Amino acid sequence: MTEETPGFDNNEKPEGPSDATAPDDAAKAAGSADKAGPAGPAPTGEELVEVGLQAQLDQAQAALGERTADLQRLQAEYQNYRRRVERDRVAVKEVAVANLLSELLPTLDDIGRARDHGELVGGFKSVAESLETVVAKMGLQQFGKEGEPFDPLVHEALMHSYAPDVTETTCVQILQPGYRLGERTIRPARVAVAEPQPGAQPAGKDGEAPNAADAPDEASGGPDEG
Numbered sequence: 001m002t003e004e005t006p007g008f009d010n011n012e013k014p015e016g017p018s019d020a021t022a023p024d025d026a027a028k029a030a031g032s033a034d035k036a037g038p039a040g041p042a043p044t045g046e047e048l049v050e051v052g053l054q055a056q057l058d059q060a061q062a063a064l065g066e067r068t069a070d071l072q073r074l075q076a077e078y079q080n081y082r083r084r085v086e087r088d089r090v091a092v093k094e095v096a097v098a099n100l101l102s103e104l105l106p107t108l109d110d111i112g113r114a115r116d117h118g119e120l121v122g123g124f125k126s127v128a129e130s131l132e133t134v135v136a137k138m139g140l141q142q143f144g145k146e147g148e149p150f151d152p153l154v155h156e157a158l159m160h161s162y163a164p165d166v167t168e169t170t171c172v173q174i175l176q177p178g179y180r181l182g183e184r185t186i187r188p189a190r191v192a193v194a195e196p197q198p199g200a201q202p203a204g205k206d207g208e209a210p211n212a213a214d215a216p217d218e219a220s221g222g223p224d225e226g
Contacts, residue, residue, distance in 0.1 A: 094181065094182065094184065097138055097139070097181060098181050098184055098186055101135060101138065101140050101179070101181060101186060102186055102187070104131070104135060105179060105186070105187055107131070108131075108132070108135070108179075109176060111128040111131070111132065112177070114128070115128075138181075139181050139182055140179055140180075140181055140186075141179065141180050141181070142177045142178070142179055143177065143178045143179070143180060143189060144171070144174045144176075144177045144178045144189030144191065145171070145174065146171060146172060146173060146174055147170065147171065147172075148170070148171050149168055149169065149170060149171070150168075150169040150170060150171055150191070150193045153185075153188075154178060154180075154185060154188050154189060155171060155178070155188055155189050155190075155191050155193075156188040156189065156190045156191070157191060157192070157193045158175055158190050158191065158192060159173070159175070159191075159192035159193070160192070160193055160194075160195070161192070161193075161194045161195075162194060162195055162196070162197050162198070163194035163195070163196070163197070164196070164197050166194050166195065166196055167196060168195075168196070169193050169194070169195050170193065170194055170195075171189075171191040171192070171193055172191075172192055172193065172194045173191060173192035174189060174190075174191055175190045175191060175192060176189065176190040177189055178190075
């Protein structure tokens with residue numbers, strides 16, 4: 001007769017193996033819960049590469065914008081520099097030409113006096129006319145005429161007088177013509193000026209100044225008689 005172990009039934013199977021499988025099921029359930037949780041699925045390698053490339057692209061575009069702005073600023077500065085250089089070049093050229101022509105003015109004055117006295121003849125006349133043609137091509141212009149109003153900006157008065165036949169300060173004689181180069185006055189015209197007589201009044205009908213005291217009598221037909 002065999003002894004039976006209390007608490008076990010021969011027909012019952014041990015519960016150990018079924019309990020051993022429980023941790024595996026729990027791990028699988030936990031993994032499923034983690035995948036379906038609120039954080040969503042983990043990014044894949046391609047997604048990470050795409051995000052990195054997009055960041056690099058944004059950085060490159062920002063750098064390109066900065067370099068473009070720098071290039072535009074440099075281009076604007078260069079254009080301003082070119083304009084300044086061209087303006088200075090023209091100014092320097094005008095000054096150089098004006099200085100050269102200023103040295104020739106005494107010679108032109110001599111040519112003018114020789115012409116006025118009838119001495120501009122022969123070979124001297126040809127040379128003088130050639131010189132006048134050259135300075136005219138360089139832009140030199142002569143100005144100053146008798147009878148024009150006196151302008152202190154372009155005239156230099158060397159003589160002064162009064163004249164009854166002028167109504168304003170007038171150039172009555174050109175002692176030396178003036179010269180200009182473009183808008184630049186190289187030498188003002190040296191002139192003799194005349195001003196109206198002090199206290200002079202416009203001439204009347206018979207060449208005499210009208211008498212203001214007689215004007216009311218003439219208008220009324222003269223004083224009453226008797």
